[in-house]
Amino acid sequence: MSFPSSQGVHVISTSTIKPQILLQESQDPCYLTPWDIPKLSTHYIQKGLLFTKPSSPSKNIVDHLKNSLSCALAQFFPLAGRLVTVKQADSQSYCVYLDCSDAQGAQFIHAATQFSIADIVSPIDVPPIVQSLFPLVPGTVNHDGHTLPLLIVQVTELTDGIFIACSVNHAVADGTTYWNFFNKWSEISRTHIKFETNYKTQFNVSASNPPIITKRWFLDNQGPIINLPFSHHEEFIDRSFASPPLRERMFHFSTESLKQLKAQANSNQPNTTQNEISTFQALIALIWTSVTRARQTSLDQKTTCKLAINNRTRMRPKFSQNYLGNCVQIVSATSTVAEITSKASESSNSCGVRWAAWLLNRAVSEHSEEKVREWLEGWVKEPWFYKVGRSTDEHTLMVSGSHRFKMFGNDFGWGEVVAVRSGFGNKYDGKVMAYEGRESGSIDLEINLVGWAMSALETDEEFVKYVASPAPPGACNTLSIG
Missing domain, CATH: 3.30.559.10 (Chloramphenicol acetyltransferase-like domain)
Incomplete structure (x- = not known):
């Protein structure tokens, strides 16, 4: 999968990052709930953080972020999966679920631009360059997670800064999950820099750091398989919205x-x-x-x-x-x-x-x-x-x-x-x-x-x-x- 450069942002490389280890629970299908499924026709969540550039060589920074991302994905393994649709044999219904069994991985994009921190934060309006700091093209919807990664990271080097952007499939995660992931990734990155340790996943189940709960919740009389009364996804996916300027x-x-x-x-x-x-x-x-x-x-x-x-x-x-x-x-x-x-x-x-x-x-x-x-x-x-x-x-x-x-x-x-x-x-x-x-x-x-x-x-x-x-x-x- 390739992502075109635009607005002065040059893509240096793309790679696939897989979870450092696979938990046993990742082998089970993860069925989407009535809170998840309605978002199949909306866009990915896209948020990013701007930092001043560290004094280290960029290759070391990028390698470090890839390693810590792999470690974080071990706990947030659903973000490394793909969506799957199965048509039921006895009806014209669709069942959409999340398959993490082979952990196809997240996409990691390393990019660079000649823009600076001031170019991002100084204008009164958010400048167009910001859109180029995020992966994916306009019009991408969550249903595309059947073929696209559910998590796509773009790390863009500015002249004096670094912008770390994540696009996360909204049918798999909401804002709480999104920032829980970002927090865990940054914690792992920070901790391994501070203590200069090897990347070895350790799951702390203490009260101060409870485990990630990946099993979806359903009402007692619902799920885990929810059949959609459609014969094709085009019946419920809408890409036609065009926002005015x-x-x-x-x-x-x-x-x-x-x-x-x-x-x-x-x-x-x-x-x-x-x-x-x-x-x-x-x-x-x-x-x-x-x-x-x-x-x-x-x-x-x-x-x-x-x-x-x-x-x-x-x-x-x-x-x-x-x-x-x-x-x-x-x-x-x-x-x-x-x-x-x-x-x-x-x-x-x-x-x-x-x-x-x-x-x-x-x-x-x-x-x-x-x-x-x-x-x-x-x-x-x-x-x-x-x-x-x-x-x-x-x-x-x-x-x-x-x-x-x-x-x-x-x-x-x-x-x-x-x-x-x-x-x-x-x-x-x-x-x-x-x-x-x-x-x-x-x-x-x-x-x-x-x-x-x-x-x-x-x-x-x-x-x-x-x-x-x-x-x-x-x-x-x-x-x-x-």
Whole structure:
């Protein structure tokens, strides 16, 4: 498999990285759940971390990353497998599952560019070069994991930095699994540099480092084999979505501004029996109201904010955060434009950010285990698939990702993360992605909007007063490899 160079990025080499060892459980078929299967028609998860360049020769760095990746894949072996579709002999049904038995491996791409760290982080909008730092071409969907690797890594050398990007099949992993993998890979890399040990996989099953749970969970009356009522994948795979030209910007919200926003959202709420509005709910309420104003929609129009939400803590007993697979759903809050865009005032109980925050809080609070189970049962009866950009319109905001994922802590052994960026995957007008901020308690948001709406957002007074300048990276400790 080859990946064309573009936007000034030159591919030096490609290689296949297999798990250092194969666990016995990797020999069993891994059947996809109703949380996994609907994502077959969406894009891979694409996130990457930017670092200053270490003082070691690039060959040593690349070899080190390959070795530590192989070690990490021993625990995250599903990422080294491939999707398989089996047509049932007695019907026109399809069963899609994950085969890890021969560990075909992940793809590792080593690339280089003459661009610098400043070329990535200095522009107001995320520059086009960022897309070339990620593997895969636009239009690739998760169903392509039948022939493409489920994990594709691209390590790009900049003139003064290194960008490590991962594309992970979203039908196999959600954001929690994605960052668990990234965290483990960087931990192994950092540890082996620090102690100069050989790469020997050791599985720590202590309470502080529980094992990865690779067996998928199903309702008692479902699975593990789920037959899809189709005769061909073209009946449920959609590649036709074409996003209009978008502006993509990173916005930083400091700990102090978030405290102020949370206090405002929790003051004079219309329902005193609610749960306290969280910092993140207050922030997304601000984004929802501000973007809605920027879109200049008529006051009587309905507008919706959708949140991707983790089900692991909602099940009884709770799932481990190390459950490998998708365990997310979407909750929604809907209101009229007039209700959520009215200017906030101390005397009004149902206006602006407060009202939007209360609606989001209620949507999250009502997402119980019972609702999760009802959703799973309903999907099996009438299967459907997420289609990129199809469930949203110019009146919708869709928020994914989480500020709770450990991103800036991913030290591979030569210093701290300078910035987090994403690839083309699953982007459209109104898509918002949440990231951990550099300083403790801060949050970064990536917002995608059509040009005129972004320009209006940039001048929205209520929005701008909460946006802060990102904290500069500290002095990075460079460490020689090899």
